[in-house]
Amino acid sequence: MGLFILRRLGVMILTGLCLTFLVFTLTNLYPNLEKLAKTQGNFRMSDEEVSSFLEKGGYLQPLPVKYGEWLGVLPSHRYTNEDGSVQGRCILPGQDAAEAPNFCGILQGYWGFSTVFKEEVAGIVGKRLALTGKLMLWVMLLMVPSALILGVLAGMREGSATDRTLSTVAITTTATPEYVSGVILIAVFASSAVGLKWFKGTATSAMESANFENFFLPVLTIALYGMGYIARMTRASMAEVMTAQYIRTARLKGVSFPNIVMKHALRNALIAPFTVIMLQFPWLLNGVVIVETLFNYKGFGWTLVQAAGNNDIELLLGVSVVSVIVVLVTQLISDIGYVYLNPRISVS
Amino acid sequence: MDPLSWGEILTRIFLQLTPTWIALVLLFVVSVMFKRKLGLYGKLFDSTVGMIGFALVMFWVFTGIFGALDLIVTHDPLAQVSGMKNKVPGTPLAGAEEGEYGWYLLGGDNLARDVFSRVITGAWIVVQIAPIATAFAFMVGITLGLPAGYYGGKLDTFLSFLANLILAFPVILLFYLLVTPEIVETGIPAYMATFLFVFPLIFVGILLNSRYYTQPNFRTPLLIGVLGVMGWLYLSLISEVGSKVHVIPGFMDLFDIPGGILVVFVSVVFVNSPTVFRIVRGLALDIKTRDYVAAAQTRGEGPWYIMLWEILPNARGPLIVDFCLRIGYTTILLGTLGFFGLGLPPESPDWGSTINEGRKFLSIYLHPALPPALALLSLVLGLNLLADGLREESLRD
Numbered sequence: 001m002g003l004f005i006l007r008r009l010g011v012m013i014l015t016g017l018c019l020t021f022l023v024f025t026l027t028n029l030y031p032n033l034e035k036l037a038k039t040q041g042n043f044r045m046s047d048e049e050v051s052s053f054l055e056k057g058g059y060l061q062p063l064p065v066k067y068g069e070w071l072g073v074l075p076s077h078r079y080t081n082e083d084g085s086v087q088g089r090c091i092l093p094g095q096d097a098a099e100a101p102n103f104c105g106i107l108q109g110y111w112g113f114s115t116v117f118k119e120e121v122a123g124i125v126g127k128r129l130a131l132t133g134k135l136m137l138w139v140m141l142l143m144v145p146s147a148l149i150l151g152v153l154a155g156m157r158e159g160s161a162t163d164r165t166l167s168t169v170a171i172t173t174t175a176t177p178e179y180v181s182g183v184i185l186i187a188v189f190a191s192s193a194v195g196l197k198w199f200k201g202t203a204t205s206a207m208e209s210a211n212f213e214n215f216f217l218p219v220l221t222i223a224l225y226g227m228g229y230i231a232r233m234t235r236a237s238m239a240e241v242m243t244a245q246y247i248r249t250a251r252l253k254g255v256s257f258p259n260i261v262m263k264h265a266l267r268n269a270l271i272a273p274f275t276v277i278m279l280q281f282p283w284l285l286n287g288v289v290i291v292e293t294l295f296n297y298k299g300f301g302w303t304l305v306q307a308a309g310n311n312d313i314e315l316l317l318g319v320s321v322v323s324v325i326v327v328l329v330t331q332l333i334s335d336i337g338y339v340y341l342n343p344r345i346s347v348s
Numbered sequence: 349m350d351p352l353s354w355g356e357i358l359t360r361i362f363l364q365l366t367p368t369w370i371a372l373v374l375l376f377v378v379s380v381m382f383k384r385k386l387g388l389y390g391k392l393f394d395s396t397v398g399m400i401g402f403a404l405v406m407f408w409v410f411t412g413i414f415g416a417l418d419l420i421v422t423h424d425p426l427a428q429v430s431g432m433k434n435k436v437p438g439t440p441l442a443g444a445e446e447g448e449y450g451w452y453l454l455g456g457d458n459l460a461r462d463v464f465s466r467v468i469t470g471a472w473i474v475v476q477i478a479p480i481a482t483a484f485a486f487m488v489g490i491t492l493g494l495p496a497g498y499y500g501g502k503l504d505t506f507l508s509f510l511a512n513l514i515l516a517f518p519v520i521l522l523f524y525l526l527v528t529p530e531i532v533e534t535g536i537p538a539y540m541a542t543f544l545f546v547f548p549l550i551f552v553g554i555l556l557n558s559r560y561y562t563q564p565n566f567r568t569p570l571l572i573g574v575l576g577v578m579g580w581l582y583l584s585l586i587s588e589v590g591s592k593v594h595v596i597p598g599f600m601d602l603f604d605i606p607g608g609i610l611v612v613f614v615s616v617v618f619v620n621s622p623t624v625f626r627i628v629r630g631l632a633l634d635i636k637t638r639d640y641v642a643a644a645q646t647r648g649e650g651p652w653y654i655m656l657w658e659i660l661p662n663a664r665g666p667l668i669v670d671f672c673l674r675i676g677y678t679t680i681l682l683g684t685l686g687f688f689g690l691g692l693p694p695e696s697p698d699w700g701s702t703i704n705e706g707r708k709f710l711s712i713y714l715h716p717a718l719p720p721a722l723a724l725l726s727l728v729l730g731l732n733l734l735a736d737g738l739r740e741e742s743l744r745d
Contacts, residue, residue, distance in 0.1 A: 011509070018513055023525065031530035171736065175729035177680040179687045179700070180721040183707055187714045194714070201711050282518065289520045290687065294707065301520075305688070308524030320521055327516045 005336070012328045016321070023320045024067050027313045033059050036311050040115060055079070056087065070112070070317065072105020106321070112314025116306055121318040124303060129322065131207055132288055132299035135218065138210075139284065143223035143230070144277060150227070151234025151273065156261050158239040167235065173228030178290040182221040186294075189217065203295040218295045222287040226280050230273055237272040241265045271341045278334030282327045352438030352451055361453055361464070364422065367414040372406055388668070391741040398737015404730025408723070412475035415468040422449035423462040425469040425697045432456035434713050437463075457702075457716035458709060466697040467719045473698040474727065477609070478678040481616045482671060485678075488547045488617065489624025491554075494655040496625070497632025508629070511622035519619055520684065526615045527690040537611040542586045544617050549578050558653040612691040616681050620674060627670055631663040638662075665742040669735050676731035683724055699724045 026032075037053045038045055045053070054060050058069075058077030068074030069089060078088035089112070090104035104110040111121035154166035173181075188194055190201035199217045206215040241247065242265055250260050289301030296302075300319070307315040352360065362369075383390035392398040414420050423429075423441075431442035437455040441448065454463040496504040514522075526537060553575055560567035584603055587594055588610075605613070635641065636659060644654045685691050686700020694701065699720040706717025 015509075015513055015516055019517060023521075026525045026531065026536075029531065029534050029536075031533045032528075035530055171732050172729055175676065175732045176725050177683060177728075179683060179703055179707075180725050183703055183710065183717050183721045184725075186707075186710050187718055191711045191714060193712060282516070285518050286520055286684075289518070290684065293688070304518070304521060305524075308521065308528075311528075311530070316521075320518075323518045323521065324516055327518075331516075 001339075005332070008332050008335070012332065015328060016324055019324050020317060020321055021067055023317055024070065024313075025063060027311060027316055028059070028063060028066065032311050032313075036115065036313065039310065056081075058089065068105075070105050070314075072103050072107035072110070075102040076104055111318045114307070114312050114315040116310045116312045116315065121315050124315065125300075125318045125322055128298070128300045128303045131297070132292070132301065134210065135215075135222070135288065135292075135297065135299060136284065138215065138219045139222045139226075142219055143227050146223075147227040147230035148234055148270070148273065150231040152238050152261070152266065152269065154231070155235035155238025155269070156242060156265070158242065163235070167232070170228040170231040170235070173224045174232070175228075176225060178221050178225050178287045179294060181224050182217075182291060182294045185217050185221055201295070203297040207298060218291050218297060221291050221294075222284060225287055226284060230276055230280065233276045234269065234273045238265065238269040241269040244268075271338070274341060275334045275338050278330045278337065281330040285323055285326065351436075351440060352453075354438070357438045357453055360451070364420055364453070364464075365411065367419045368407060368410040371410045371414070372403065375406060376403070388738070388742060391744075392734075392737055395737040395740055397733050398741065401730045401733025401735070401737055404726055405734055408471050408727045408730070409475050411468060412471040416472040421465045421468050422451075422453060423465045425461060425466045426695055427462075428460045429456070429462075430460065432460040432462075434458060434460075434709070434716075437715050454719050455713075455715040458705060458713075463702075463716055463719055466702055467699070467723050469697040470699045470702060470720060471723065471727075473692075473696070474679055474682060474724075477613060477616070477682060478675050481613055482620065482675045482678050484544065484548065484613075484617045485620035485624050485674070486667070486671060487551045488544060488621040490628050490660065491547050491551045492621075493625040493628025494632050494659065495651075497629040498636055498651065498655050498659065500633075504629070507625065511625045514618070514622045515626075519681070520688070522619060523615055523685060523688070523690055526618070527611050527685065532611055537614050538586065538588075540618060541610060541614045544614060544621070545582055545585060549575060549582060552578060554652050555656050558650060558656055561650065561653070608692050608696075612682065612685055615685075615691070616678055619681060620678060624670070624674070627666070628663070631666060632659055635659045635662050665739075669739045669742070672731050672735035672738060676728040676735075679724065679728050679731070 033054055034050055036059075037050045041049065041053055051060070056079045058066070058079065061077060065074060066077075069076045076089040078086050078091075080086050088100070090102070090110070091100040101108065109122070111125065113119075114121050114124055117124055150166055150170060154163045154170070157163060176184075186201045189196050189199045191197075198213075200214040201217070203210075203214055203218045206218075247260060247264055250264050255264070285301070288299065289304055291297070292299050292301040293305055300322070303315070304319045304323075306312070307319055379386065379390070380393050383393045392402060411420060429442060432439065432452055433456055435452060435456040437453065439452050439455060441450055441452060452462050452464070454467070457463055457466070492507055496507045525531065526540075531537065553571065556571055556574060557567065560570065585605065588605075632655070640662075641654055641658055644658050649658075682698065683700035683703065686696070686698050686702070687704045689701065689704060692698055692701055702720040703717055703724075706713075706720070710717055
């Protein structure tokens with residue numbers, strides 16, 4: 001088991017390196033850098049001014065060198081201005097060049113400086129991630145129990161009227177992407193046109209103080225899309241377990257139906273949904289981006305959109321590192337959890 | 349003219365969609381009459397769920413086609429009529445001329461364009477792109493997934509690593525990285541198109557070659573003919589005068605895909621292929637242990653013949669089901685792109701862009717955002733129900 005985890009960790013690090021390099025390459029293409037220079041300086045820069053701006057910032061070095069600097073394995077670029085002052089990646093505004101460290105990258109814990117928010121990336125990512133964490137917590141609390149209940153109820157009597165109805169509900173929610181359900185929910189519950197006005201159409205105020213009124217709609221919107229999928233998986237696995245021999249034995253023995261479901265079937269039926277729930281995280285990330293944009297909740301997904309829209313290279317890299325780590329760690333947990341839950345599989 | 353009541357609006361929409369209803373009824377009558385002779389497609393008409401799903405899907409397909417033929421659309425989806433800004437459904441057209449349709453059936457949007465016509469025109473965009481993009485993703489996934497599953501070993505490790513790499517990427521980040529104008533300027537999407545669209549050629553080439561390998565007299569002309577036509581289409585598709593990839597002269601270029609659409613197409617294929625790859629690889633791993641594969645190996649068949657003519661046909665059930673689901677997923681992805689204003693031009697009537705525009709005024713005006721949202725919902729729901737019906741029917745035998 002230890003070796004298995006070690007190997008997976010190795011693959012994870014390799015994947016992370018490849019992906020960040022890819023993002024790095026794409027964000028550092030010349031047209032993107034030109035756009036960056038123009039948004040940083042002014043929009044009427046001539047071509048020479050653009051290249052001198054980029055030269056000063058060290059953007060024109062070869063790609064692997066820049067990547068090494070960002071990673072923290074190569075000393076960072078420094079440029080001496082005509083007046084003798086030195087500027088560079090590691091030198092924070094107001095800091096003396098001599099005191100600044102030579103290496104500053106991810107490995108040293110320095111994530112870079114965001115050109116859009118004028119703040120350090122690590123701080124932004126931390127703050128926004130906390131906000132999104134709050135959102136995700138409530139999504140999970142709403143989504144997982146209701147999906148499991150839906151799936152178990154549908155799967156315990158396959159083909160019954162309950163099963164048909166609940167399956168249709170589950171299919172409908174999987175067919176409704178967040179931007180559709182969000183729009184419908186806002187239209188029905190938050191707009192003055194329908195007039196119910198039970199909830200608020202934006203969640204901006206939920207960033208400080210979340211309450212039912214301003215936070216329920218975004219949570220529900222994300223939860224709905226993922227719920228149907230988990231419920232269908234649970235239903236399938238429950239239906240399979242209910243046809244197993246030991247369930248028949250329990251029935252013949254005279255165990256009551258609720259007892260069969262709760263004591264005999266449930267534990268075995270929940271192995272497959274566990275994996276699915278873990279693998280839902282990457283999908284939820286997508287939903288988070290859409291919902292945070294739709295409800296104007298300034299969390300991690302909103303930051304991603306801002307960073308990508310303005311080609312904020314270091315923030316974008318920070319965001320992708322975090323999201324890739326989230327995806328890979330959930331994959332690892334899902335694999336390990338599957339092995340632990342399912343006695344029929346062993347790794348070595 | 350007076351504004352229409354809701355009953356009149358619905359009746360008029362119903363009448364406006366007459367060509368679609370006729371086509372739907374004809375299709376269903378013919379299919380139900382001959383359902384015993386139509387294989388899996390015919391069996392679909394034994395399942396209620398499958399029939400409902402198929403009806404929903406075909407409704408949008410026909411609406412898209414007839415909309416493109418100008419049989420349904422009431423107004424120009426891009427024309428702005430003064431005085432019609434944000435007007436509620438059923439508002440009579442201000443200053444309507446003779447021969448013009450007198451109402452905005454579903455109201456006007458923020459730029460005073462007809463919502464109804466935009467939804468119908470948007471259907472054509474989705475109905476065109478989603479299935480074709482999914483088909484391309486399947487070609488890529490099958491061509492790479494079969495050898496990965498069949499041979500295993502280093503090839504499998506490498507390809508699976510690549511697939512997982514793309515899958516670990518958040519889809520929206522990938523879209524933002526690929527579909528911005530700056531990246532399009534560098535030509536990366538065009539190069540990706542060149543790479544991804546060559547897979548159908550490889551697939552068909554290997555498919556025919558492995559089948560008719562023993563009859564060279566028949567195989568060689570067949571291959572030259574088929575690959576020649578496909579190659580020309582391929583070159584016309586990727587080559588565009590004035591873009592980075594410009595391989596054949598303009599007069600030989602059969603058609604040009606507008607730049608925005610090609611980029612959207614490429615990114616959707618790129619995102620879908622790794623998942624298809626994983627499914628095909630899994631199926632190939634399972635099926636290669638069967639007896640008929642062993643029999644073919646003993647017979648001395650080549651590896652590609654076994655993959656394409658023994659394994660692939662036996663994997664068709666799950667693949668067809670996944671194909672339906674994946675078209676739905678592609679539709680959702682197209683909507684996502686439109687929602688973030690990526691790729692397609694901002695005035696484009698596709699559903700995602702329309703929802704994105706409508707959502708900004710959602711607290712006051714519902715009618716510009718709701719129809720495209722419900723349209724997208726019903727199409728994806730139809731595809732999911734169809735997939736469910738197909739799964740049930742294909743499991744039955």
